[in-house]
Amino acid sequence: MPHINCNNASLYYLDEGAGEETIVFSHGLLFSHEMFRAQIDYFQTRYRCIAYDHRGQGQSEVTDSGYDMDSLFLDAAALIQNLQLGPVHFVGLSMGGFVGMRLAARKPQLIKSLTLMETSADDEVNKLKYQALNLIFKVAGSKPIAKKIMNILFGKTFMNDIDRIDERSYWENKMILLPKTVTRAVSGVINRSGVFEEIKSIQKPTLVMVGDEDVATTTEKAQRIHKQINGSVLEIIPGAGHSSTIEQPKFVNAILEKFLSHLQTGHNSSVSH
Numbered sequence: 001m002p003h004i005n006c007n008n009a010s011l012y013y014l015d016e017g018a019g020e021e022t023i024v025f026s027h028g029l030l031f032s033h034e035m036f037r038a039q040i041d042y043f044q045t046r047y048r049c050i051a052y053d054h055r056g057q058g059q060s061e062v063t064d065s066g067y068d069m070d071s072l073f074l075d076a077a078a079l080i081q082n083l084q085l086g087p088v089h090f091v092g093l094s095m096g097g098f099v100g101m102r103l104a105a106r107k108p109q110l111i112k113s114l115t116l117m118e119t120s121a122d123d124e125v126n127k128l129k130y131q132a133l134n135l136i137f138k139v140a141g142s143k144p145i146a147k148k149i150m151n152i153l154f155g156k157t158f159m160n161d162i163d164r165i166d167e168r169s170y171w172e173n174k175m176i177l178l179p180k181t182v183t184r185a186v187s188g189v190i191n192r193s194g195v196f197e198e199i200k201s202i203q204k205p206t207l208v209m210v211g212d213e214d215v216a217t218t219t220e221k222a223q224r225i226h227k228q229i230n231g232s233v234l235e236i237i238p239g240a241g242h243s244s245t246i247e248q249p250k251f252v253n254a255i256l257e258k259f260l261s262h263l264q265t266g267h268n269s270s271v272s273h
Contacts, residue, residue, distance in 0.1 A: 006078035012059035013052035017044025025051035026096030032058030038249035067188030073102035087112040120221040121196040155213030155241025206232035211240025
C-alpha cells in the first residue's frame with residue numbers, strides 16, 4: 001500500500017485511474033479516503049484520482065503532533081508536490097474543505113479548481129458539544145457515542161432508509177472501531193481558526209456543495225463561503241447530511257462532473273478566441 005512522507009508524517013494514499021488531469025480527494029473527520037469510493041469509481045476512467053488519509057486517521061501515521069489545520073494544509077501541499085501532480089482539482093469534504101480553502105488561498109499554484117463539501121470557513125460553532133463527546137471518546141472509546149456520531153455525520157434520509165440498513169451498520173461499525181488516538185484529529189478540528197476573511201483572496205474556480213440535512217455545517221455555512229469566494233457555484237444536495245459522497249453519490253458525481261467539464265469547455269473556448 002502506498003505511503004509517502006509529507007511534512008514529517010507518513011500519509012497513506014490511493015492512486016487510481018488515468019487522465020491528463022488529477023483530482024485529489026481530502027476526507028472528513030472520522031473517515032478515510034474510503035468515503036470517496038463512489039467518486040473514484042466514477043471519475044477514474046478520465047482522471048487520475050488520488051485520495052489520501054489525514055495524519056492520525058485511516059491508514060496514515062499517528063503522529064505526536066501536527067493536527068492543527070495549518071499543519072494539515074502543509075501535509076496536503078507536500079503530497080501534491082511530492083507526487084509531482086501539478087495543479088490539481090482539489091475536492092475537500094468538511095475537514096478536507098478546511099484544508100482546501102487554505103491551499104487555494106495560500107498556494108494557488110497547486111490548485112486548478114476547488115470543490116468544498118459540507119464545510120465551514122468559520123470557527124467551530126458546536127465546540128462545547130464536540131469537546132464533551134471527544135472527552136468521552138478519549139476515556140471510553142467511541143462505542144458509547146457511536147449513535148450520536150452517526151447522527152452528526154449522516155442526514156435523516158440516510159439514517160431512516162430501511163433499504164440502507166447494511167450501509168449504516170457498515171459505517172457505524174467503522175466508527176466503533178476508531179482508535180482513541182483519533183481524538184487528536186478531533187481536537188484539531190474543534191479548535192481550528194476560521195479563515196473567512198482569507199478565502200476572499202481565492203481566485204480559482206470553486207464549487208461549494210452542502211447537504212440540505214447537514215447539522216454539522218449547515219447550508220448557511222455554505223452560503224457564507226459562496227458569497228465570500230468570487231464567482232463560486234453553490235449546489236444544495238437534497239436528502240444528504242454531512243457525508244453527501246456516501247449518502248447521495250450519484251447526485252454528487254453529476255454535480256462534480258458538470259463543474260469539471262464546464263471548466264474544460266470554458267478553457268477550450270477561451271483558447272479558440
